[in-house]
Amino acid sequence: MLSNYLKNKHQQKFQQALLTADESLLRKTLGKGVDINDPFADAPDKPPQLPLFHAIQSCTPGCLQILLEAGARLPPESVLQRTLLEQAIRSTDQALALLTQLLSHGLDANTAEGSAFFYCLQNNNPSQQLLLLTRLMEHGGDINVRDDARLSVLDRLMIAEQTQLVGSLISAGALVSENLQQLACSDEIKAFAQRKKQDLEIQKMLLGG
Numbered sequence: 001m002l003s004n005y006l007k008n009k010h011q012q013k014f015q016q017a018l019l020t021a022d023e024s025l026l027r028k029t030l031g032k033g034v035d036i037n038d039p040f041a042d043a044p045d046k047p048p049q050l051p052l053f054h055a056i057q058s059c060t061p062g063c064l065q066i067l068l069e070a071g072a073r074l075p076p077e078s079v080l081q082r083t084l085l086e087q088a089i090r091s092t093d094q095a096l097a098l099l100t101q102l103l104s105h106g107l108d109a110n111t112a113e114g115s116a117f118f119y120c121l122q123n124n125n126p127s128q129q130l131l132l133l134t135r136l137m138e139h140g141g142d143i144n145v146r147d148d149a150r151l152s153v154l155d156r157l158m159i160a161e162q163t164q165l166v167g168s169l170i171s172a173g174a175l176v177s178e179n180l181q182q183l184a185c186s187d188e189i190k191a192f193a194q195r196k197k198q199d200l201e202i203q204k205m206l207l208g209g
Helices: 002-019 023-030 051-057 061-069 078-089 092-104 111-120 126-138 153-159 163-172 187-206
Strands: none
Touching: 002 023, 002 051, 023 061, 051 061, 051 078, 061 092, 078 092, 078 111, 092 126, 111 126, 111 153, 126 163, 153 163, 153 187, 163 187
């Protein structure tokens, strides 16, 4: 009876640590036999979620790292993996750190048909967009994945007239669409993409590639 009481008390402390982003308390609770994979709700009217989700929602990379290093399991379901990536990428200032933690601990950058790449495009900061996209590629993400409209990340950036990002992605391996002329973007950015592609091809020839 007493052991169950203590176990529940420690589990409640564990949950409190996540909801308040208290890294010190979280570390203390891990040695008390808590279940780091036990879903719980942060309000009576909300469904239970895995502790990993609460760590991301609190925008605390430290708490997420503590859970992952302690052996918290990434969900096997594609839809939950997609949600983890989406929430991490949309967490504003901590997006890169949270995304890095998930990918470094084995979450597939290409899960859910590469949807994470398109979540990156919803970030309003071009520099942050590039960092997030690059991090996905560093962990095996396919930059040439296409969305439901059969448009690639590069296509989307060209339509948004993001010239600097377009150049950076082409340099990183993004393929210019064979249907370039049909894209709903300016002639200027189409010409820029073509020049960038040709420049890379010439560089490869000069380097013997």
